[in-house]
Amino acid sequence: MLQTILNSLAAIFEPLNILAMCLGVAIGLVFGSLPGLSATMAVAITLPFTYTLETSTAMFLLLGIYASGIYAGSISAILISTPGTPASAATIQDGYALARQGRAGEALRVSLYASVVGGVFSALVLLFAAPQVARVALNFGPAEFFALAIFGLAIISSVSGDSVVKGVVMALLGMLVATIGTDPMIGIPRLTFGIVDLQSGVNLIPALVGLFAIAEVVRRAQYSHTERTDIVVDSEREGPSFYRTLLTYPRTLLKSSAIGTAIGSIPGTGASISTFLAYNEAKRSSRNKEEYGNGSPEAVAAAESSNNGTTGATLIPTLTLGIPGDTVTAVLLGALALQGISAGPRLFIEQAELIYTIMIGMIIIQLIMLLEGRLAAPIFAKVASIPTRVLVPFLLILCFVGSYAVNNTVFDAQLMMFFGLVALLATFFDFPVVPMLLGIILGPIAEESVRQALISSQGSLSVFYNSPIAVTFISLSIVSFLTPIIKDYWVRRWT
Amino acid sequence: MMDGLNNQAKEIISGVFVLCFGILLWFVVPIFVSSTGSETDLGPTFFPRFVAVGLTLCGILLLVKELGIWISSRSPGGEDGASSEEPIYGAEEDTEEEETESKPLVAMSVFIIMAIYTFVVPFAGFLLSTIVSMSIIMWILDVRKWYLYILLILFILGVQYVFQNLLFVFLP
Numbered sequence: 001m002l003q004t005i006l007n008s009l010a011a012i013f014e015p016l017n018i019l020a021m022c023l024g025v026a027i028g029l030v031f032g033s034l035p036g037l038s039a040t041m042a043v044a045i046t047l048p049f050t051y052t053l054e055t056s057t058a059m060f061l062l063l064g065i066y067a068s069g070i071y072a073g074s075i076s077a078i079l080i081s082t083p084g085t086p087a088s089a090a091t092i093q094d095g096y097a098l099a100r101q102g103r104a105g106e107a108l109r110v111s112l113y114a115s116v117v118g119g120v121f122s123a124l125v126l127l128f129a130a131p132q133v134a135r136v137a138l139n140f141g142p143a144e145f146f147a148l149a150i151f152g153l154a155i156i157s158s159v160s161g162d163s164v165v166k167g168v169v170m171a172l173l174g175m176l177v178a179t180i181g182t183d184p185m186i187g188i189p190r191l192t193f194g195i196v197d198l199q200s201g202v203n204l205i206p207a208l209v210g211l212f213a214i215a216e217v218v219r220r221a222q223y224s225h226t227e228r229t230d231i232v233v234d235s236e237r238e239g240p241s242f243y244r245t246l247l248t249y250p251r252t253l254l255k256s257s258a259i260g261t262a263i264g265s266i267p268g269t270g271a272s273i274s275t276f277l278a279y280n281e282a283k284r285s286s287r288n289k290e291e292y293g294n295g296s297p298e299a300v301a302a303a304e305s306s307n308n309g310t311t312g313a314t315l316i317p318t319l320t321l322g323i324p325g326d327t328v329t330a331v332l333l334g335a336l337a338l339q340g341i342s343a344g345p346r347l348f349i350e351q352a353e354l355i356y357t358i359m360i361g362m363i364i365i366q367l368i369m370l371l372e373g374r375l376a377a378p379i380f381a382k383v384a385s386i387p388t389r390v391l392v393p394f395l396l397i398l399c400f401v402g403s404y405a406v407n408n409t410v411f412d413a414q415l416m417m418f419f420g421l422v423a424l425l426a427t428f429f430d431f432p433v434v435p436m437l438l439g440i441i442l443g444p445i446a447e448e449s450v451r452q453a454l455i456s457s458q459g460s461l462s463v464f465y466n467s468p469i470a471v472t473f474i475s476l477s478i479v480s481f482l483t484p485i486i487k488d489y490w491v492r493r494w495t
Numbered sequence: 496m497m498d499g500l501n502n503q504a505k506e507i508i509s510g511v512f513v514l515c516f517g518i519l520l521w522f523v524v525p526i527f528v529s530s531t532g533s534e535t536d537l538g539p540t541f542f543p544r545f546v547a548v549g550l551t552l553c554g555i556l557l558l559v560k561e562l563g564i565w566i567s568s569r570s571p572g573g574e575d576g577a578s579s580e581e582p583i584y585g586a587e588e589d590t591e592e593e594e595t596e597s598k599p600l601v602a603m604s605v606f607i608i609m610a611i612y613t614f615v616v617p618f619a620g621f622l623l624s625t626i627v628s629m630s631i632i633m634w635i636l637d638v639r640k641w642y643l644y645i646l647l648i649l650f651i652l653g654v655q656y657v658f659q660n661l662l663f664v665f666l667p
Contacts, residue, residue: 222602
């Protein structure tokens, strides 16, 4: 174990890995600062460029984007009252109020320091909790893996939109997409419609870029004429030091980081939920409740430590079970798949050094974020004012070349547009897109394990209900599927 | 934001589409799966048909739910059919836009030009087709500053150089 950690540390401090972290953090800061461009989009667009990189280098680049992208959403929230990412929505009220009072520098610094505290806390929990979860998951057989895949799809379907049934529909469509290509057990072509390019299946990258980047860019284009470019405050005034921030709000930072980490470790949740919970809890327990909403640095600290507190925690189910904690980690699962690595408990045995490199690297990324965020805050404040309409063509070019470069075929770019259309139509009809990606990722696991389990039991379903773990996951899936439906029924019945 | 009636129409269209797609998929799957003649029930058609059953059930559930809402809206004191449950995840993204006027035609134009571009690029080449189509998109998005067009062309040239000379990916 000690040797593994020492080897991991040596790998982390390789110049190329440090460079990847720095670059990733910078890209995340740019994307996060721009209103409407999310960390998910940044990771999806950058993903194809990591194909030729070493796995650890690729992951550091993407994790750097993830961590700093979540933090940087607060920059535009504070300066122009528009959240750069949904996770920063809770920061707007107090952050912008502080900026209007001429305390933008203070708000930006508290936001950065709180994000770093939350991120480090979360990364430490990841480092210690993930191996324990993986140890339990090592006992899983095909029946348990099928139940786990269904659980992952059920829970994400139930929290991804306003209708659990629509979430399930998208998850099923994702699983259908995953069946296109050669059958994994018999090796005959399936649902390829005679298209040669589909024989090896639908490539994950065009699907990812289409679902999350093309759809988002096109969706943004229709609001491009309404963009705000009026940054009314200067970004860099005197603010508290890192240590002063720690000493001023120790309880808030710790509690909010813990809330972020706890919420983040539940598959399908993510920063958007945790940040409001942490904000409300900080307000409830604060001695200065009246300051909340009118420019409270403590409120900014609570929201920001919580949203970055999810970044390490979302990797716990992602790395140990192969079930993503949020949208960005779903894309990161795709990054691992692109490198030929299947996330799951066996990863902790077969690729222990890589896993520890990634987990310890998350802590280093937070420190790089502290450095870059501190030094480059004025630049990113200016970035926040670039109108999205100027960026649209640039982003579309990156989407095209990214999808094309995976297999050097224009077919993948056309596939990207198809998935973009699917995402746009889905959004129009209020279907959530995230479960579809999960279906594409978890579909092959679900299919192989259910077929293996049923073949081994000669078609008997007892293989599922004889396993306590499978029964637990299937029960939880049913509960997570039924709870919103029953809740909806009661709301309609009694209101 | 759609009003109650449109919302209900959207829900019914969704339900009918999912139901029909599920049923159609059940029958289409065996046609588009090559057969070796020796597969069992757990062969290559098993999982796509499992998905087909799931989609059919979901389609029924969506329609039943809408039917329930329609009946309750007809009863005295019933609601108007709008969904009462607040979205939990991802909802924050929509709040900002819902308050402002959107230009769906602009978005549609951007999407269509991009789609056409992916079909034209193998014939016209990356450089020419990208410069033309992206400049048109920029114009549609109301960008009128000439230097931004120069910047766009420089960016395209930069992308081509990086891909062909550093990443050794030859663009069409």
